[in-house]
Amino acid sequence: MESLRFLSPKEIDDIRIEFGTPVFVYDEATLRENARTLKAFPNAFGLKPRYAMKAAPTAAIIRIFNQEGLGIDASSAHELERAIRVGFGTESISLSTQQMPENFRVWVDEGVSMNLCSLNQIKIFAKICPGGAVGLRFNPGLGSGGTNRTNVGGPASSFGIWKGDLEEARKLCKEGNLEVTRIHTHIGSGSDPEVWKKVAGMSLDIVKEFPDVLSLNLGGGFKVGRMRGETSTNLGEVGGPVKTAFEEFAAESGRELLLELEPGTFLVANACSLVAKVQDVTSTGEDGYRFLKLDAGMTEILRPSLYGAQHPIILLPEDRETPTAREMEQVVVGHCCESGDLLTPSDGDPEALATRMLPEGQVGDSCVIEGVGAYCSAMSAKNYNSFPEAPEVLRREDGSFALIRKRQLLDQILDNELIP
Ligand SMILES: *Cc1c(COP(=O)(O)O)cnc(C)c1O
Numbered sequence: 001m002e003s004l005r006f007l008s009p010k011e012i013d014d015i016r017i018e019f020g021t022p023v024f025v026y027d028e029a030t031l032r033e034n035a036r037t038l039k040a041f042p043n044a045f046g047l048k049p050r051y052a053m054k055a056a057p058t059a060a061i062i063r064i065f066n067q068e069g070l071g072i073d074a075s076s077a078h079e080l081e082r083a084i085r086v087g088f089g090t091e092s093i094s095l096s097t098q099q100m101p102e103n104f105r106v107w108v109d110e111g112v113s114m115n116l117c118s119l120n121q122i123k124i125f126a127k128i129c130p131g132g133a134v135g136l137r138f139n140p141g142l143g144s145g146g147t148n149r150t151n152v153g154g155p156a157s158s159f160g161i162w163k164g165d166l167e168e169a170r171k172l173c174k175e176g177n178l179e180v181t182r183i184h185t186h187i188g189s190g191s192d193p194e195v196w197k198k199v200a201g202m203s204l205d206i207v208k209e210f211p212d213v214l215s216l217n218l219g220g221g222f223k224v225g226r227m228r229g230e231t232s233t234n235l236g237e238v239g240g241p242v243k244t245a246f247e248e249f250a251a252e253s254g255r256e257l258l259l260e261l262e263p264g265t266f267l268v269a270n271a272c273s274l275v276a277k278v279q280d281v282t283s284t285g286e287d288g289y290r291f292l293k294l295d296a297g298m299t300e301i302l303r304p305s306l307y308g309a310q311h312p313i314i315l316l317p318e319d320r321e322t323p324t325a326r327e328m329e330q331v332v333v334g335h336c337c338e339s340g341d342l343l344t345p346s347d348g349d350p351e352a353l354a355t356r357m358l359p360e361g362q363v364g365d366s367c368v369i370e371g372v373g374a375y376c377s378a379m380s381a382k383n384y385n386s387f388p389e390a391p392e393v394l395r396r397e398d399g400s401f402a403l404i405r406k407r408q409l410l411d412q413i414l415d416n417e418l419i420p
Pocket residue numbers: 052054055073075096186188219220221222262263264265266374
């Protein structure tokens with residue numbers, strides 16, 4: 001049987017009793033350690049680390065990163081407001097959004113930095129804030145996301161200003177009297193130092209075209225291995241070549257650039273586990289499958305259904321006294337009336353079902369899904385089948401458990417409905 005990443009079987013029993021299932025459990029020690037690792041990223045002339053809060057935006061989580069001295073990368077004005085309410089200073093927030101808020105001028109005046117992500121955004125900004133300082137997000141033409149749906153660079157990605165439109169972007173900024181002080185490329189660089197070196201080089205080539213740029217933002221997208229045996233990004237290793245590239249750029253141009261980074265996944269992915277329960281077991285016969293049905297599913301974790309993402313699944317018998325059940329191939333599914341609500345898709349292919357070797361599951365067993373800190377609670381099919389949003393709990397550094405988001409009530413689901 002696979003071992004648990006940070007919870008003990010005893011803690012899982014306690015969590016079930018105190019909070020019920022399904023429940024997300026975050027580990028404060030891991031969150032803080034990841035923040036410190038990020039702050040130690042090799043850099044030549046300074047580093048501004050931020051947390052891409054769309055990965056997990058709960059107040060208690062972003063408060064921890066605030067205490068650790070990280071800034072925020074917000075992807076909408078709503079996220080920005082959430083960060084401010086938790087105590088982030090506007091000057092620590094960078095907004096890179098696919099949808100410019102109507103009132104963005106207010107935020108710019110308050111000190112939020114904006115990364116303009118399209119030619120149209122430059123036009124809008126220039127009209128409302130002529131003479132302002134901006135960042136520009138470019139798509140350098142290269143991407144390395146794991147799947148089509150996680151790729152955020154290259155010709156199939158809509159994010160950022162296409163590299164071929166650089167001249168047009170420069171012209172629009174000039175016309176609007178905008179000072180370009182930051183360049184941003186977020187392509188999902190993975191864990192390969194060679195790719196990081198290449199991305200840094202391509203991004204520095206863009207910086208060359210903008211003489212007022214003071215900082216280069218390489219985004220996030222650091223690969224994190226969720227399954228055992230998968231590699232995670234070693235920041236020291238990928239940061240070395242980046243640092244060298246900045247130093248070489250400085251030697252050539254006399255410009256000492258600040259490095260900005262804004263990972264989401266890296267900071268939170270493996271800092272959270274979902275504790276769920278097997279609430280039914282069905283089978284499609286000898287030539288079919290044995291299905292374990294959880295009391296959680298796409299209402300908590302959409303990544304398997306969207307990307308064919310693989311997460312560790314650990315089954316713990318309800319009755320610890322009985323000898324450990326024999327292992328067999330089983331399919332783990334969620335609780336929604338939806339065939340796509342599948343927790344064991346084929347690797348990278350959400351269309352295909354796969355099995356997992358797990359102890360023969362029984363109704364009542366605990367089922368822990370790990371590596372669910374990033375883009376799970378934050379990106380679920382919330383309220384589908386009218387299941388309430390699951391609670392979130394923080395395991396404090398002293399080992400105690402604190403509720404950081406309550407289980408949603410039916411009344412809250414219905415709150416905005418009106419019958420005319
Ligand atoms: C989502 C996002 C990130 C974080 O990406 P991860 O893969 O979670 O590290 C960083 N920057 C921008 C602009 C983003 O949209």
